[in-house]
Each structure stands twice: as structure tokens, then as C-alpha cells.
Amino acid sequence: STDSRTPQKVRSVLKVLLKNPWDNYSYIRHLGQTTLTLRKASSFHLADIREVPPFEVLKDPLILPQIKHPNIATIEEIYCYNNRIFLVIEHLNVSFAQLDFQKYDLEEREIATILFEVLKGVAYISSLRLSCRNFSQENIWLSFDKNIKLGWFFPHIKHNICLFTRPSPRSSRAQV
8 A cells, every 4th residue: 555645656568469450450561661550449440560570669669658749650569579669650641851842832830830740759759768850850740639649660770850841041851
């Protein structure tokens, strides 16, 4: 028993399922390195499944359950099957890398909103002491409910974030 005045730290746990992810998910289509799936138990739950090298997940096993933020794609489950690791991740609809921003005449407040949402996600990742300098435009996504989210990443994979879609007079790239 604990005293009500004693603060307790609650630690999140992300379970690793030792079975084939395809027992719980149905294949829809490949999207690059990710497979779009439908959860069999729910006909309206889309998810992305990505196979990752074991060292990427095992490198920081305690940090994965801690990553919970409205601007970060949720890791829903981890599967280990036939010595392979599969991450089940919240499905995000459109990558900013897929959008041709030059076709749109974005207003300053729209650009500021996008940057603000991205920076909230980057600040959260930084607060976990993970590197954010290697994000790319491909890590910025729109969810089905029109929220801007950072897609899952592994900090030791090198990318550059491009905050500007049009060449600027001073610089066409900016690092976060």
C-alpha cells in the first residue's frame, strides 16, 4: 500500500506479440516500405505495418512506449515472428512529400500552423532526448482527421528536413 501523498511514476508498456501480424491484419496494398492493412477485428481500423531490423527496435526498448503525443504517429503494436520484427503504426493519409505545394497559394497563417504543429512534435521528440535533426519532409503527414503528425522514424537513419518548398533567396533548406 502506498500513501496518497507519495507520487507514483506510471510506466507505459508496449507489448510485443510473438506471432504473425497477418493473423490480426488483412493486406490492402504496399505503400513503399510500408503495407497498408485493415485490422480483422475492426472493419474500419486501418494501420501500417513495417518490417524493421531488430536492432532498430531493441536499441531503445524503453523509449518506444513513452512516445505518445498528438503530433506523433502512434505505434500500436510490435510483432516478433520468424526472427523478424514488425511495427504496427497508426495509418497516416498523405505525406507532405507527396504534395506539390507550388500548386497552392498558402497563406502565411497556414504555413505558420503547419510549422507550429511540426515543431510541437519535434519538441516532444527532443524532450525524450532523441535526435530530430534528421527528419525529412517525408516524415510530415496528414492524418484522416486532418491533423499534422510526424510519421514514425528511427533517429539513426539519416534524412534532412526541408521546411521550404520554394527556393528562398537566402537558402532553400533549413535544418531543425
